Amino acid sequence: xxxxxxxxxxxxxxxxxxxxxxxxxxxxxxxxxxxxxxxxxxxxxxxxxxxxxxxxxxxxxxxxxxxxxxxxxxxxxxxxxxxxxxxxxxxxxxxxxxxxxxxxxxxxxxxxxxxxxxxxxxxxxxxxxxxxxxxxxxxxxxxxxxxxxx
Amino acid sequence: xxxxxxxxxxxxxxxxxxxxxxxxxxxxxxxxxxxxxxxxxxxxxxxxxxxxxxxxxxxxxxxxxxxxxxxxxxxxxxxxxxxxxxxxxxxxxxxxxxxxxxxxxxxxxxxxxxxxxxxxxxxxxxxxxxxxxxxxxxxxxxxxxxxxxxxxxxxxxxxxxxxxxxxxxxxxxxxxxxxxxxxxxxxxxxxxxxxxxxxxxxxxxxxxxxxxxxxxxxxxxxxxxxxxxxxxxxxxxxxxxxxxxxxxxxxxxxxxxxxxxxxxxxxxxxxxxxxxxxxxxxxxxxxxxxxxxxxxxxxxxxxxxxxxxxxxxxxxxxxxxxxxxxxxxxxxxxxxxxxxxxxxxxxxxxxxxxxxxxxxxxxxxxxxxxxxxx
Numbered sequence: 097x098x099x100x101x102x103x104x105x106x107x108x109x110x111x112x113x114x115x116x117x118x119x120x121x122x123x124x125x126x127x128x129x130x131x132x133x134x135x136x137x138x139x140x141x142x143x144x145x146x147x148x149x150x151x152x153x154x155x156x157x158x159x160x161x162x163x164x165x166x167x168x169x170x171x172x173x174x175x176x177x178x179x180x181x182x183x184x185x186x187x188x189x190x191x192x193x194x195x196x197x198x199x200x201x202x203x204x205x206x207x208x209x210x211x212x213x214x215x216x217x218x219x220x221x222x223x224x225x226x227x228x229x230x231x232x233x234x235x236x237x238x239x240x241x242x243x244x245x246x
Numbered sequence: 247x248x249x250x251x252x253x254x255x256x257x258x259x260x261x262x263x264x265x266x267x268x269x270x271x272x273x274x275x276x277x278x279x280x281x282x283x284x285x286x287x288x289x290x291x292x293x294x295x296x297x298x299x300x301x302x303x304x305x306x307x308x309x310x311x312x313x314x315x316x317x318x319x320x321x322x323x324x325x326x327x328x329x330x331x332x333x334x335x336x337x338x339x340x341x342x343x344x345x346x347x348x349x350x351x352x353x354x355x356x357x358x359x360x361x362x363x364x365x366x367x368x369x370x371x372x373x374x375x376x377x378x379x380x381x382x383x384x385x386x387x388x389x390x391x392x393x394x395x396x397x398x399x400x401x402x403x404x405x406x407x408x409x410x411x412x413x414x415x416x417x418x419x420x421x422x423x424x425x426x427x428x429x430x431x432x433x434x435x436x437x438x439x440x441x442x443x444x445x446x447x448x449x450x451x452x453x454x455x456x457x458x459x460x461x462x463x464x465x466x467x468x469x470x471x472x473x474x475x476x477x478x479x480x481x482x483x484x485x486x487x488x489x490x491x492x493x494x495x496x497x498x499x500x501x502x503x504x505x506x507x508x509x510x511x512x513x514x515x516x517x518x519x520x521x522x523x524x525x526x527x528x529x530x531x532x533x534x535x536x537x538x539x540x541x542x543x544x545x546x547x548x549x550x551x552x553x554x555x556x557x558x559x560x561x562x563x564x565x566x567x568x569x570x571x572x573x574x575x576x577x578x579x580x581x582x583x584x585x586x587x588x589x590x591x592x593x594x595x596x597x598x599x600x601x602x603x604x605x606x607x608x609x610x611x612x613x614x615x616x617x618x619x620x
Binding site for chain 2: 155156159160162163165166167169170171172
């Protein structure tokens with residue numbers, strides 16, 4: 097077997113990029129409003145922020161979400177919107193959901209949310225709906241330069 | 247215990263041959279295409295210390311990797327020709343033979359590749375290109391003779407391949423274990439470490455969480471994990487400008503700029519860390535875990551040389567990757583970095599333990615010049 101050469105080393109370094117371990121990725125979707133209008137979004141989920149009492153939360157999960165938000169804000173080209181795929185909270189507590197929304201407010205762009213079972217099971221989703229609206233919805237994502245659909 | 251002195255293994259596609267090592271270290275991996283020979287090591291030693299291989303004839307590898315200073319330079323950041331300064335603290339050469347990537351951002355895969363960069367970096371050796379480096383070497387009859395004997399090449403056919411292989415071979419001999427910790431932990435000498443150092447080891451393994459990255463294995467300890475982490479150092483410099491800095495770096499790199507030159511010449515861009523190599527957003531501000539062996543001899547500390555003492559380093563970690571516990575936390579910081587709540591006694595013990603990682607051979611080299619070892 098031959099030694100790894102410089103080019104191969106750099107290529108492998110790049111390949112790791114595609115297999116990043118954070119819950120963060122950029123997806124190009126091939127069916128926008130018209131066939132020529134692809135769009136992209138960044139996906140974050142499963143923060144499982146855990147309330148310990150008072151203003152204290154488990155640090156690990158907080159740091160993970162803060163970091164995901166910071167990294168998502170660096171994506172270039174910019175995604176058309178952000179998608180939060182559920183489980184802001186660990187125990188479904190209102191403190192956890194509010195704490196997560198405060199961190200997610202730093203995302204630069206529109207964010208669309210899905211309710212996770214951890215967000216749901218303490219109060220059957222009541223607080224989540226109060227903060228974010230109905231749990232079943234559709235939306236139109238519009239780039240700032242694109243005219244609104246008629 | 248591994249008894250074979252030349253056990254061939256295959257690691258990530260690289261055929262390497264292993265050689266025996268001091269207590270506490272694994273066998274030294276040596277690439278198949280660059281076997282160690284005494285003559286090659288001597289040639290590499292000479293090249294390593296040769297100040298002529300620089301733009302002003304005053305800078306050698308040993309300028310920043312001085313053996314009496316734990317193979318560092320005791321400067322915050324390294325000083326090259328014309329006293330030009332870079333952006334990073336010189337990492338030690340000691341035990342670099344075990345590293346899976348070289349430079350603090352891992353931008354070179356091996357010692358051979360690493361050794362080719364500093365002589366032609368504009369703030370280090372300052373030579374315009376490798377031809378200028380080869381011209382200096384080819385003009386010296388002693389080198390011509392040595393390269394012929396070691397590699398079988400004539401003067402005008404000496405290339406950077408031979409030069410880098412000789413330097414790497416020498417560096418693979420700069421290996422040091424046999425510390426008080428090694429005797430305590432691997433040889434069962436219960437009195438090798440004093441009571442404070444033994445308590446410090448416990449902090450290192452438990453509440454201090456140090457061992458998560460500065461690894462100790464069952465039969466050996468390199469005190470590194472070959473990985474890259476953002477621990478909060480350098481955050482202040484590019485705070486709030488991470489995105490702009492990363493984007494400016496990429497524009498420069500994709501425009502053809504040399505990464506080695508950029509990261510050592512531009513203080514802000516230096517702080518993007520491993521991202522400079524992989525362009526992976528999860529590695530903004532991440533730097534390679536340094537070994538802790540002989541750490542007592544290699545102050546100041548951290549990739550930017552910003553912390554002067556081991557006590558400063560422990561305080562930094564104890565505050566969760568901050569100088570003061572009221573400082574903001576970098577959003578890009580590794581989740582493993584968190585406030586440790588260590589007592590003053592635990593912090594003292596941890597520093598005492600770090601001083602148990604000094605190898606007698608390196609302490610001796612340092613003492614010869616009034617070094618810092620006890």
